[in-house]
Amino acid sequence: MDATFNASNVSALPGHENRRPTQQEAEDAVRTLIAWAGDDPTREGLLETPGRVARAYGEFFSGYGQNAADVLSKTFKDVGGYDDIVLLKDIPFHSHCEHHMVPFFGKAHIAYLPHDGVVGLSKLARLVDVFAKRLQTQENLTAQIIDAVNENLNPRGAAVMLEAEHMCMTMRGVHSHGVTTVTHRFTGVFAEEREERDRFFAFIGKR
Template identity: 75%
Template sequence: MDINVKPKTATPTALDRVIDRPSRAEAEAAVRTLIAWAGDDPDREGLLDTPRRVADAYREFYAGYDEDAGKILETTFSEVGGYDDIVLVRDIPFNSHCEHHMVPFIGKAHIAYLPHDGVVGLSKLARVTDVFARRLQTQENLTAQIIESVNEAINPRGAAVMLEAEHMCMSMRGVRKHGSSTITHRFTGVFAEDRQEQDRFFALVRAGR
């Protein structure tokens, strides 16, 4: 049975339309086709159950299409003893898939904000990272989606997001430069306006390394 899916996000995306998902059988048939395209026999013993496993893995890899970042961040806390300085969660591990080659990129996210209306549970920032990472992505777009969700949900005085990742499309294919790292960052509010706040953010991210 076809399933109509509209990705749920806290902010508008290019996927602002209804997607007709193929059936499970169609998905598994597509995997068999790709196995044959790669040069192997989808009917040999070791590959017979691979289409089912790949379909299961895709449900996990791309679970973010069925999750809502806004709902994850909707609960905030105002009783923080007047605390109004930087809140930073750093070294949040994530893995995503490049939308150009559908191979992984793996890295860490660092998310900070200056409270205004309240604070959010620290684990929520990690969960929001996963919501957007578990989709076909570019690192630039992933950076923007995370910070826009934080801004929309908790209305901070400023927010900062930095991602560091290794892209398998660069390590495993093409130029094959293993170990190279891509860094993206974005600032809003006070962080965008004040270079000293940016420097503080970078210093906290690097502290203890």
């Protein structure tokens, strides 16, 4: 995706009924924030900052222009009868807190029990990116990932765990460093059978 947002994609999202601001308007908003913070947006070191910030936001939030169904659209059924856990662990991700628009980052673990085939392994990492590159809460990000796996792969069960550090706790507020927030969700067989949850935790090194 290009560094700038696809306006047609974003304006179609719920809550985006109003006209999408232009690139120039976005840069003007950054200049306003610089001045509000107490600096001079016209000084040499800050002259090009608004453009850089707008381009960076295009990358940080490129997930709004991506679709989980497209990422998971191609599956493989010829897997030699394999029907046990498929698991990717330690998938790195970076996202931004929707409350303060500061980063949170960590790793994701995704597992599923195949039913209608398997998906390419890299697609699970891309799936995390689709939702992480949006304004988020960790809880919502966890739910969106597992819902997409269930809706598009129709597995017998799925499991997702996220571990992340939130800069809204480190850089501001309580200024707590090194705190890890853990969220997880299980569906299907993983929700119904303790043995399957235990296997998931063992595989990711949490048992």
